[in-house]
Amino acid sequence: MTDLPEYYFRVRENGAAVFRVDTENRHRRIEMDQIAVVNIRNGEIRPHGERSLSETDMAAIRDWMTARGALLARREIDDIHRTIDHLNLTAQWAQARASDAQLEEVTDALLLAMHDLRSVLVRKKSDRLAREAGDGAAGGEG
Incomplete structure (x- = not known):
């Protein structure tokens, strides 16, 4: 064994x-x-x-x-x-192969999910940039 x-x-x-x-x-x-x-x-x-x-x-x-x-x-x-790969593949599918009926089925859900994701990502990036600017300002005063 x-x-x-x-x-x-x-x-x-x-x-x-x-x-x-x-x-x-x-x-x-x-x-x-x-x-x-x-x-x-x-x-x-x-x-x-x-x-x-x-x-x-x-x-x-x-x-x-x-x-x-x-x-x-x-x-x-x-x-x-x-997920990034899937988003790219989804864009290609929507542009090249999706039928009107398929697009109708998924468009609203995709737009809402992408809007939600974009809002979160923009807010988080803004928070990071603000923190970095604050750290840089604090570091230069010493």
């Missing part, structure tokens, strides 16, 4: 159920014993049942939470890059 990790994390909506993996039992079967539940959003680590978690358990869980957070952040930005 290949070397298995000591812990298995069953991903859930906001985190994971954490299992300790055991292959050193008399039947040589893989056994998974749930030891905790973790919530990525609020950082909570709850022992499962009446268990207490060792420092090794806690370190493994924290390491997983850090790695998982980084993975989710990479996926999120990748999704945004894919």
Whole structure:
């Protein structure tokens, strides 16, 4: 049997159920014993049942939470890059291939979504520029 990790994390909506993996039992079967539940959003680590978690358990869980957070952040930005591609493909479709009926079906929803997105992006960019101008002014006074 290949070397298995000591812990298995069953991903859930906001985190994971954490299992300790055991292959050193008399039947040589893989056994998974749930030891905790973790919530990525609020950082909570709850022992499962009446268990207490060792420092090794806690370190493994924290390491997983850090790695998982980084993975989710990479996926999120990748999704945004894919959205940009989809917007470009949608523009090409609307210009070259869409029928009047298809355009009628999607135009209002697309215009509202793009207007909402544009408003958010313009406001956020303005906030960033204002902060940068404020930081530059504060830095020049010292």
